[in-house]
Amino acid sequence: MTEDSRAAGAPTLEDVAKAAGVSRATVSRVINGVRNVDPVIQAAVRDAVAVTGYTPNRAARSLVTRKADSIALVVSGAGDDPPPVAATAGPSVSAAPGSRGGDGESAGFGGGVGSFMTEVFADPFFGRVVTGVVNFLRPRGIHPVLMFAETSRTRDEVVSYLRQGSADGALVVSTHAEDPLPALITDAGLPAVLYARPARPVRISYVDLAHQDGARLAAEHLLARGCRRIATIAGPFDVPAGQDRLAGFRDTMARHGHPYIPVAEGEFTEESGASAMERLLAEHPDLDGLFAANDLMAVGACQVLRERGLRVPEDVAVIGFDDSRAAASCRPPLTTVRQPVEDMAAEMARLLLDRLSRPDRPVTSVIFEPTLVVRASA
Amino acid sequence: MTEDSRAAGAPTLEDVAKAAGVSRATVSRVINGVRNVDPVIQAAVRDAVAVTGYTPNRAARSLVTRKADSIALVVSGAGDDPPPVAATAGPSVSAAPGSRGGDGESAGFGGGVGSFMTEVFADPFFGRVVTGVVNFLRPRGIHPVLMFAETSRTRDEVVSYLRQGSADGALVVSTHAEDPLPALITDAGLPAVLYARPARPVRISYVDLAHQDGARLAAEHLLARGCRRIATIAGPFDVPAGQDRLAGFRDTMARHGHPYIPVAEGEFTEESGASAMERLLAEHPDLDGLFAANDLMAVGACQVLRERGLRVPEDVAVIGFDDSRAAASCRPPLTTVRQPVEDMAAEMARLLLDRLSRPDRPVTSVIFEPTLVVRASA
Numbered sequence: 001m002t003e004d005s006r007a008a009g010a011p012t013l014e015d016v017a018k019a020a021g022v023s024r025a026t027v028s029r030v031i032n033g034v035r036n037v038d039p040v041i042q043a044a045v046r047d048a049v050a051v052t053g054y055t056p057n058r059a060a061r062s063l064v065t066r067k068a069d070s071i072a073l074v075v076s077g078a079g080d081d082p083p084p085v086a087a088t089a090g091p092s093v094s095a096a097p098g099s100r101g102g103d104g105e106s107a108g109f110g111g112g113v114g115s116f117m118t119e120v121f122a123d124p125f126f127g128r129v130v131t132g133v134v135n136f137l138r139p140r141g142i143h144p145v146l147m148f149a150e151t152s153r154t155r156d157e158v159v160s161y162l163r164q165g166s167a168d169g170a171l172v173v174s175t176h177a178e179d180p181l182p183a184l185i186t187d188a189g190l191p192a193v194l195y196a197r198p199a200r201p202v203r204i205s206y207v208d209l210a211h212q213d214g215a216r217l218a219a220e221h222l223l224a225r226g227c228r229r230i231a232t233i234a235g236p237f238d239v240p241a242g243q244d245r246l247a248g249f250r251d252t253m254a255r256h257g258h259p260y261i262p263v264a265e266g267e268f269t270e271e272s273g274a275s276a277m278e279r280l281l282a283e284h285p286d287l288d289g290l291f292a293a294n295d296l297m298a299v300g301a302c303q304v305l306r307e308r309g310l311r312v313p314e315d316v317a318v319i320g321f322d323d324s325r326a327a328a329s330c331r332p333p334l335t336t337v338r339q340p341v342e343d344m345a346a347e348m349a350r351l352l353l354d355r356l357s358r359p360d361r362p363v364t365s366v367i368f369e370p371t372l373v374v375r376a377s378a
Numbered sequence: 379m380t381e382d383s384r385a386a387g388a389p390t391l392e393d394v395a396k397a398a399g400v401s402r403a404t405v406s407r408v409i410n411g412v413r414n415v416d417p418v419i420q421a422a423v424r425d426a427v428a429v430t431g432y433t434p435n436r437a438a439r440s441l442v443t444r445k446a447d448s449i450a451l452v453v454s455g456a457g458d459d460p461p462p463v464a465a466t467a468g469p470s471v472s473a474a475p476g477s478r479g480g481d482g483e484s485a486g487f488g489g490g491v492g493s494f495m496t497e498v499f500a501d502p503f504f505g506r507v508v509t510g511v512v513n514f515l516r517p518r519g520i521h522p523v524l525m526f527a528e529t530s531r532t533r534d535e536v537v538s539y540l541r542q543g544s545a546d547g548a549l550v551v552s553t554h555a556e557d558p559l560p561a562l563i564t565d566a567g568l569p570a571v572l573y574a575r576p577a578r579p580v581r582i583s584y585v586d587l588a589h590q591d592g593a594r595l596a597a598e599h600l601l602a603r604g605c606r607r608i609a610t611i612a613g614p615f616d617v618p619a620g621q622d623r624l625a626g627f628r629d630t631m632a633r634h635g636h637p638y639i640p641v642a643e644g645e646f647t648e649e650s651g652a653s654a655m656e657r658l659l660a661e662h663p664d665l666d667g668l669f670a671a672n673d674l675m676a677v678g679a680c681q682v683l684r685e686r687g688l689r690v691p692e693d694v695a696v697i698g699f700d701d702s703r704a705a706a707s708c709r710p711p712l713t714t715v716r717q718p719v720e721d722m723a724a725e726m727a728r729l730l731l732d733r734l735s736r737p738d739r740p741v742t743s744v745i746f747e748p749t750l751v752v753r754a755s756a
Contacts, residue, residue: 073524117509122703127499134495134526143539146451146524148512161521270707325500329648 020048077150078176132345212248214337214370219252227289273297295320317378332376398426455528456554510723590626592748597630605667651675673698695756710754
C-alpha cells in the first residue's frame with residue numbers, strides 16, 4: 001500500500017454511515033461518545049466502523065471535544081536566550097546547578113546547543129520519570145509530547161503550545177531553583193503538575209517526597225551500626241530537596257546527641273561528590289560514616305574512599321539517596337534511601353488528568369514516603 | 379486568570395475578523411498560508427491576530443492542512459504480549475539482547491511493567507538520539523511524541539496512531555534484530571525513518587554508520603602502538619552493528635598479517651563486557667590489546683583488567699566504540715571510535731520531513747563516517 005492509495009482510499013464517515021444505514025450525524029455522535037443513542041444503532045455503527053476500517057481523525061475529534069488528548073512532558077531550566085552569535089565567543093549562558101528532587105547532574109547549560117538535553121539524560125532520574133509517566137498514560141491512549149524549556153524563547157514556546165490546545169496540560173520537571181516556567185504556566189491559567197515543590201511559592205500542584213524522613217532513616221541507620229564520626233555531602237543549598245535532606249539529617253543527628261556534623265555541598269553529580277569527599281577527608285580524616293544526599297554523589301565519594309585505601313563499609317559506611325540504578329551498580333552496592341520516582345511520576349500524570357476532567361478542583365500536593373534499602377555500603 | 383476565564387474569554391476568529399475589518403474566511407486564508415491574499419490585508423490580519431491575542435487552534439489547522447505537524451519518536455523491541463496474568467507466575471517474556479548501532483544495554487525485557495523503558499534509558503545512546511532529534515525539530519515548531527513499542531499490542535498502537543494522523547510519521551529506534559515494527563509500518567504505507575539498518579531487509583529509509591571503517595581505525599591504532607596479541611569483545615552476532623564491527627576489525631587485522639583474533643561475544647552492556655574480558659583472559663592471559671565493540675563493554679573490560687592488576691594502557695591497550703559519555707568518564711578515559719549519534723538522529727528527522735513534504739521520493743539511506751578519538755586507554 002502506498003501513501004497515495006492510502007490518501008485516496010481511506011474510508012470516510014460517509015462510508016461508515018452508508019454501511020450502518022444511518023446518517024453521518026449519528027455516526028459522529030456514536031464515535032464521539034454522545035449519550036442517548038439507541039444501543040442497537042450504536043452496535044451497528046461500531047460494526048460498520050470495523051468493516052470499513054474507518055479510523056476517526058484525531059484532529060476532527062479534537063475540534064468536537066475541545067481536547068487534544070495530548071500531554072506535554074516538559075523538562076525546564078532557568079537559562080536566558082543566548083546573545084546574538086557575533087556578540088560573544090565563549091559559552092553564552094552560565095552553567096547552573098541541578099536542582100530537582102532526584103539524582104542530578106548539573107542541568108544548567110553552557111556548552112552550546114543540546115548540552116542541556118545531554119545533561120538531562122546523563123541523570124538516571126529522567127528516565128525513571130518518563131517510565132512512570134508513560135506507564136500511566138499509555139494504557140489511556142495518551143502519549144507524551146517531549147519538550148525542553150531551558151531558555152526564554154523555549155519557555156514561551158511551551159506556553160504557546162499549551163495555549164493553542166496542542167496539549168491539554170503539562171507535566172513539568174524543573175531542573176533549577178530559579179526556573180520561571182512554573183509561574184509562567186500558572187499565570188496563563190494552564191493546567192500543569194510539577195515534580196517536586198517549586199523553590200519559590202507558586203500556586204501549582206506537585207508531587208514530592210518526604211525528604212526529611214528519608215534523611216532521618218539514613219542517620220538512624222548509620223548510628224545503629226555504630227558510626228560515631230559522621231559527615232554529610234549535601235545537595236545544592238538553593239534547592240528544596242537539598243535543603244530538606246540536610247535539615248532532616250542534621251535534626252536527627254542532633255536528637256541523638258551529635259550537635260555538629262561536617263557538611264560539604266555538592267551538586268548532585270558524581271564529580272561533585274568525589275570532590276566533596278576529598279574536602280571532608282582533608283579536615284576529618286578519621287570519619288567513619290557518610291550520608292550523601294543522592295546516589296551519584298555517593299558513587300563519587302566511594303571512588304575517592306577506595307583510592308585512599310579506605311574500605312566501604314568497614315572503614316567508612318556510606319548511604320546514598322534515591323535508589324537509582326547508580327546505587328545498584330556502585331562497588332560496593334549502595335545502601336540508600338529509596339525515592340519511588342516511577343510511582344511519583346505516575347501520580348503526577350494522574351493528578352493532571354484529574355485536573356483536566358475537573359478543572360474546578362483546587363491545586364493539590366501528594367507527598368510520598370521514602371524507605372531504606374540496605375545493601376553492602378552501610 | 380483561571381481556566382474558566384480562559385475558556386470563556388479566548389479570542390476567536392470572529393474577533394480577529396472584526397479587528398481587521400475583513401471576513402472570517404479571509405482571516406482563515408491568511409492564517410493557513412493560502413496564497414494570493416493582498417499583502418495589505420495579510421498585514422492587517424496579522425496585526426489583528428497580535429492585538430487580539432488569537433492563537434489558531436492546532437486541531438482546526440490540522441483539519442485544513444491534513445497534517446498533524448507532529449512526529450512520533452518510537453523505541454521498539456521484539457516482545458510479544460504477555461500472557462494472561464493467571465497463566466504464569468514468572469517473568470512473562472524472555473529477555474532479548476540489545477541490538478541497534480549504539481552503545482547498548484540489553485533492551486529486551488523480562489522484569490515486569492516498565493523494565494523495557496528502564497533498560498532503554500540505562501543506555502547513554504537514547505539520550506543522544508533525543509538530543510539530535512529535538513535539536514533538529516524544535517526550531518521547526520515540531521515536538522516529538524514519545525512512544526515505546528515492545529509488545530504486539532503497543533506496536534499496533536503505534537501503527538494506529540500514525541494511521542489516524544495523530545502523527546505525520548515516525549522516527550524508529552529499534553532495539554532488537556527480530557523487531558517486527560519496521561515491516562509493520564512499511565506495510566501500512568506510513569512514512570518512517572529508522573536509526574540503523576534493519577537486521578532483516580525492509581524497504582524503509584535509514585541512517586547508519588560505516589561500522590567497518592570504525593573497526594578498521596581501531597585495529598590500525600592498536601597495531602600502530604605496537605600491540606601484537608590483540609583480542610576483541612564483539613557485539614551480539616545477530617545485530618548488523620555487531621556483525622559489521624567484528625568483520626571490519628578481523629579484515630584489517632588479517633590484512634596486517636594477523637589471521638586469528640580471539641573473540642568473545644558481548645551484549646553491548648557493561649556487565650557482558652566484564653564477563654567477556656574474564657573469558658578472554660582465561661585463555662589468553664598475555665594479551666596486550668583489546669577492541670571492544672562499544673564503550674560500555676570497554677568500561678566493563680577495564681574494570682576486570684584493573685581488578686587483575688593489569689594497567690591500561692601499559693599492559694593492555696583498550697579501544698571502545700561510540701564515544702558515549704561512558705568513554706569520557708571511564709578510568710582511564712577511553713580511546714574510542716566516535717559515532718556521531720546526535721548528527722545521525724538529526725539527519726533521521728531531516729529525512730522524515732523531506733519524505734513528508736515529497737511523498738513520492740524513494741526510500742534512501744545516509745551513512746556517516748566514524749572518527750577515532752584518542753584519549754588515555756590506547
